[in-house]
Amino acid sequence: MRLLNVHSLKLEEFVGEPGNGIPPYAILSHTWGREEVSFRDMTTDHGALAQREGFQKIVQCCEKAKSEGHGFVWIDTCCIDKSGSAELSEAINSMFRWYREADICYAYLDDVCSSEDPAQASSSFQSSRWFTRGWTLQELLAPYEVAFLAKDWKEIGTKQSLSSIISGRTKIDEFTLVNCTWDHASIACKMSWASSRNTTRVEDKAYSLMGLFDVNMPLIYGEGRKAFYRLQLEIMKMSDDQSIFAWVPKGHQAWGSSRSCGLLAESPNNFEVSDGIIDRAMPGGDAISYDVSKQYIRLSTCMLQLREKRGVDGVEAWQLQSQLLLPPGITRDFPDHLDFQRNLQKTIWDGVMMAILRCSDELGYIAIPLRKLHSGELSRYASYDLTWLRASTRNMEGLEKLFVRALSAQTTDRIQSLPPIIGYRMRVMLKSLPTEGSGYYISGGYPPNFVAAPGEIPTHFEAVSRINMAQGKVAPIIVFFANYSPEYLPFAIRFDGLYFHSFSALRIRIGSSIEAWQNGNRFEPHQDDIQVADANAQIPLSEDKSLWIRTQRSRPRSLAEEIVNISINPRLS
Numbered sequence: 001m002r003l004l005n006v007h008s009l010k011l012e013e014f015v016g017e018p019g020n021g022i023p024p025y026a027i028l029s030h031t032w033g034r035e036e037v038s039f040r041d042m043t044t045d046h047g048a049l050a051q052r053e054g055f056q057k058i059v060q061c062c063e064k065a066k067s068e069g070h071g072f073v074w075i076d077t078c079c080i081d082k083s084g085s086a087e088l089s090e091a092i093n094s095m096f097r098w099y100r101e102a103d104i105c106y107a108y109l110d111d112v113c114s115s116e117d118p119a120q121a122s123s124s125f126q127s128s129r130w131f132t133r134g135w136t137l138q139e140l141l142a143p144y145e146v147a148f149l150a151k152d153w154k155e156i157g158t159k160q161s162l163s164s165i166i167s168g169r170t171k172i173d174e175f176t177l178v179n180c181t182w183d184h185a186s187i188a189c190k191m192s193w194a195s196s197r198n199t200t201r202v203e204d205k206a207y208s209l210m211g212l213f214d215v216n217m218p219l220i221y222g223e224g225r226k227a228f229y230r231l232q233l234e235i236m237k238m239s240d241d242q243s244i245f246a247w248v249p250k251g252h253q254a255w256g257s258s259r260s261c262g263l264l265a266e267s268p269n270n271f272e273v274s275d276g277i278i279d280r281a282m283p284g285g286d287a288i289s290y291d292v293s294k295q296y297i298r299l300s301t302c303m304l305q306l307r308e309k310r311g312v313d314g315v316e317a318w319q320l321q322s323q324l325l326l327p328p329g330i331t332r333d334f335p336d337h338l339d340f341q342r343n344l345q346k347t348i349w350d351g352v353m354m355a356i357l358r359c360s361d362e363l364g365y366i367a368i369p370l371r372k373l374h375s376g377e378l379s380r381y382a383s384y385d386l387t388w389l390r391a392s393t394r395n396m397e398g399l400e401k402l403f404v405r406a407l408s409a410q411t412t413d414r415i416q417s418l419p420p421i422i423g424y425r426m427r428v429m430l431k432s433l434p435t436e437g438s439g440y441y442i443s444g445g446y447p448p449n450f451v452a453a454p455g456e457i458p459t460h461f462e463a464v465s466r467i468n469m470a471q472g473k474v475a476p477i478i479v480f481f482a483n484y485s486p487e488y489l490p491f492a493i494r495f496d497g498l499y500f501h502s503f504s505a506l507r508i509r510i511g512s513s514i515e516a517w518q519n520g521n522r523f524e525p526h527q528d529d530i531q532v533a534d535a536n537a538q539i540p541l542s543e544d545k546s547l548w549i550r551t552q553r554s555r556p557r558s559l560a561e562e563i564v565n566i567s568i569n570p571r572l573s
Contacts, residue, residue, distance in 0.1 A: 001098065002079045003072040004042075006062040011042055011079065012072070018101045025072040026065040027102035029139035029146070030057065031129050032077070033110065039081045057108065060153050064106060074098060089219045096138050096211020105143035107136075114150035118157065118165055125156060126169050134199035134208040140166070142211060144180050171275045182212070186279040186359060187235060188243035191271035203227040205268055214238065225266050229407055232264045236292060241279040242301075243359035246366045247271050249382035260371065260379035262407040263297050276361040296377075296403045302356040303400050353378075355402070370404060379405045430467050430495070431565045433460045434481065434547070438568040443482035443490070451479050467495055488542050493566065506549065506564070508539055538572060546571040 002013050003025050014022045036054035049055040058075060065073045080091045099105060109128045112118075118125035125148075130136050140146060146159035159166065163177040172193050176182045182190060190212055199205050206227035207219060215234040220227065232244060245263055247270035265271065291298050354367040368388050371381040434440045442463055445451035450470070451463050467477055477495040494507040538546040550565045 001074070001094075002039075002081075003074055004058070004062065004079060006066040006071060006073055009042075009046060009058070009062060011039070023072055024070065024103050025074055026061075026068070026070040027099055027105050027143065028061050028073060028075045028108060029099075029105050029130075029136055030108040031110070031133055031136070036077045039078050040083070042078045057110075061106060061108070064149070064153060068104070070103060074102070085219070092207055092219060093210065093216045096142050099139055099142035099211075100144075102143055103145070105139060105146045107139065107146050107148045108153070109148060109156075110151045112148075112150045112156065114152050114154040114156060118162060126165065131169055132197055134194060134197040134205055137194055137197055138208060138211050140170075141172070141176070141180070141182065186243040186277050187213075187239060187241045188246045188271055188274035188277040188359065191244075191247070191265075191268050192273070192275035194268040195270075195272040195274075197268070206231040209268070210234075228267055229264055233292060233406075236297075241359065242299075242357040243274070243277045243279055243366070245299075245357055245368060245380075246274050246277050246359055246388065248273055248388070260373060260405075261382040263299070263380050263404045264406050277359050277366065278361070280358055280360050280365070292406065295406055297406045299355060299402050299404050301358070301400060301402065303353050303402075355404075370402070377405055378402055429563050430464050431563050433464055433479070433566050434568040438545075439483045439485055439488065440481045440568060441484070442479055444480040446476070446478040450477065488545065491539075491541065491547060508547065508549075510539060510541065510547070538569075540571055541568065542571075544571050545569070 001015075001022055002011055003023070004011055016022050018024065033053060035052040037049055037052060037058060041049060041055075046055070054077060058078065061073055061075060076095075081087050107130065109125065109130045111130075112124045112128050116123045116125065120126075140159065143159075148156040148158070148162065150156055156162070160178050163174045166172065166177055167174045170193060173185075176185065191209075194205070194209055194212075197205075199208060201221065202224050203219070203221055209231060210216060213231070213235050215231065215238060217230055217234050223230075235244060247265040249261060250267075250270055250272075353370045355370050356365050356367040359366055366388050369381045370378050373379050433442075442451060442460075451466055463479065467479070470477060478492055479495075480490065480492045482490045489511050491511075492509045494509075536551065537549045539549075540546050545568055548565075548567050548569045550567075551563070
């Protein structure tokens with residue numbers, strides 16, 4: 001270990017352990033800025049470095065340590081010779097331990113003013129860049145004592161005295177901060193602490209977490225996201241905590257066409273909403289919850305098969321909770337779990353299985369969707385709407401052992417079962433709207449003046465063309481229809497976009513209350529949702545007329561296209 005002498009500003013090398021070959025030392029945590037001083041710089045004449053910001057940081061750190069009786073400091077910029085890959089790899093694998101064994105860690109926040117109250121939400125302390133960097137997470141957690149210093153090197157407080165503020169800023173519980181232990185935290189919870197942090201190099205998102213999870217692995221800069229996959233595999237060798245699979249697909253994972261992904265996450269960002277998840281032993285579970293075989297994970301779990309036809313008894317046996325968790329900040333609630341199950345039946349088809357993990361949050365056990373691929377393999381299904389469910393474990397039968405793909409495939413696999421489940425990319429082309437002969441005309445729309453300009457009554461051909469051209473670019477589009485005769489109810493149709501990811505592709509509102517839709521952003525619950533994938537519906541408008549919605553499906557290789565006809569026809573009793 002290489003340390004900086006605070007009196008001579010010279011680097012000295014030591015071998016051994018603190019107290020046995022290595023002297024006591026302080027350590028610096030900071031964010032890198034301009035003109036940082038390297039190991040090679042420190043071996044030259046210090047006079048040439050005097051004006052550099054990075055050197056002034058080193059000097060001030062040494063002065064602070066010296067004033068508190070410390071003879072040595074460790075600073076990452078100058079105490080590691082980064083020209084050699086072997087030393088860099090050893091240092092990164094040892095860094096968590098070095099922070100843990102330091103007498104004190106000085107967290108220098110160069111964008112924070114010491115005169116401000118850090119408890120204020122608008123304070124520079126809470127908005128400091130230090131809280132956004134990947135490497136500073138271990139520098140916060142590992143040391144027993146952390147002193148926060150402002151840009152003038154005055155102390156703001158300690159990790160313990162500021163624990164409440166830091167907890168609110170980082171989602172790390174106060175018990176962890178005060179007691180410097182995280183044995184109680186699940187893998188998913190610890191990953192969530194890193195979910196909003198960034199690193200300059202993508203590999204460092206994984207390398208900066210090795211110490212937190214007490215694993216070691218070689219550094220391979222240039223491997224990209226594979227580093228995080230390797231990290232998870234190393235963690236799985238040490239733990240059987242299934243919360244490592246309790247993550248939410250994001251970005252291209254969730255929006256792709258028939259996207260299958262691996263059981264392992266691509267980034268800590270996937271764990272953004274996993275902070276409340278705890279590891280739990282499942283009733284009747286065995287000691288080995290998973291193991292890894294080549295590119296597959298053998299998962300020992302309870303399964304719930306979701307089918308289009310499912311009786312009430314089956315629903316009660318599995319006791320699904322009445323909440324579907326969407327990406328951060330979005331939830332859909334339903335009045336009870338039976339109605340929720342019926343909603344699922346409309347959109348999730350044969351072949352989808354929910355693997356109930358041995359972990360939970362306050363609402364129940366986490367269940368993730370799996371689906372069989374064309375090749376016969378099982379893979380996690382990633383979609384915007386279906387991320388995970390919560391389920392009770394009462395009345396569960398025995399465990400099943402499944403082989404599930406560990407990593408995302410390089411190419412998108414076709415899902416074996418059709419039609420598409422939630423999140424399948426579906427291109428909807430509108431073929432017709434009610435014709436002029438029906439007595440209905442377009443009375444308005446949202447966005448304002450989009451379908452119909454003020455005073456204009458466009459032909460239905462023009463309206464269909466505008467909607468089809470605009471879908472995917474303008475959302476939502478709402479078209480209001482009125483009739484010349486008062487005996488016919490007005491109606492409105494909402495088009496959510498070219499690619500639909502919601503429970504219903506079309507939303508229909510009948511009656512005088514359609515004025516509530518004029519805003520375009522707020523929709524009351526009193527509406528008929530039409531699932532375009534299986535639409536063959538009639539909605540009464542009068543005693544003898546109905547609004548008819550019919551779908552004709554074509555299926556190109558990469559896209560399910562639904563051709564929708566909307567017309568007004570005689571009502572069937």
